[in-house]
Amino acid sequence: MIKIAIAEDKHVIAETLKEKIELNVDFGVKLMASNGKELLEQIKDALFVDVIFMDINMPIMDGMAATEFIAKNHPQIKIIMCTVFDDEENIFRAIQAGASGYILKDESPARIHRYIYETLDGGAPMNPLIARKALKMIRATPAASQKKVDYGLSERELQLLEQLSKGITYEQIADNLFISYGTVRTHFQNIYKKMQVHNKLEAVNKAKDENLI
Incomplete structure (x- = not known):
């Protein structure tokens, strides 16, 4: 029973x-x-x-x-x-x-x-x-409301990822944000390290999959 x-x-x-x-x-x-x-x-x-x-x-x-x-x-x-x-x-x-x-x-x-x-x-x-x-x-329930993974990215780093996701080059990003090309490169080196990725494509795909951008 x-x-x-x-x-x-x-x-x-x-x-x-x-x-x-x-x-x-x-x-x-x-x-x-x-x-x-x-x-x-x-x-x-x-x-x-x-x-x-x-x-x-x-x-x-x-x-x-x-x-x-x-x-x-x-x-x-x-x-x-x-x-x-x-x-x-x-x-x-x-x-x-x-x-x-x-x-x-x-x-x-x-x-x-x-x-x-x-x-x-x-x-x-x-x-x-x-x-x-x-x-x-x-x-x-919108996908954006799902919990985001915290990689410790700053607002500036998220802004750079957003620009990168649109297919914009480092040079164009530097011009858009009024910073030097070297500064952009340094930011992305830090971003790749924090997100544990190796290139632009991996960074953008991961950021989109996890609703960071």
Whole structure:
């Protein structure tokens, strides 16, 4: 039998979810907790729980904090966020905390059963509405917002790389920036060393790949 835990502070909702889950004989709800702290106390050995249905908004310790702790200390346990919150911020926070899936509380028993199987198979189940919002959130995140590698380049060095990426020669860069050709060469020697590259092409490609320019 697949062993399930439920963390939900509203008793009626928890009992309804338990009934839905146990309509499938493969599943058994082995523990129920009304907050994250209580849940952590009950799964200290973590040997008898396969999947947790986790509410977000709970007293004492909320679902996000509990999820982060379990994902770090008991990574074999899969967590499905089960909530009424379908906004992008909570979806993003849940994924960051380590949740395997994110569904809404009004799911049908058949979907809940499918989500459990999918989670145990290594999937990331989401309610269709949540999946669309997650996809929209990913698409709306510009590449430039991704974390940049810090090579310790100065503003001037980044400016020189930007010029170089446009196919401009050292001589033209010197004229554009009102500095000497020798100064440009020295700057690029430092840039290549910091970025651990050997020529202009490598420097420009690396800078573009890592969103430096």
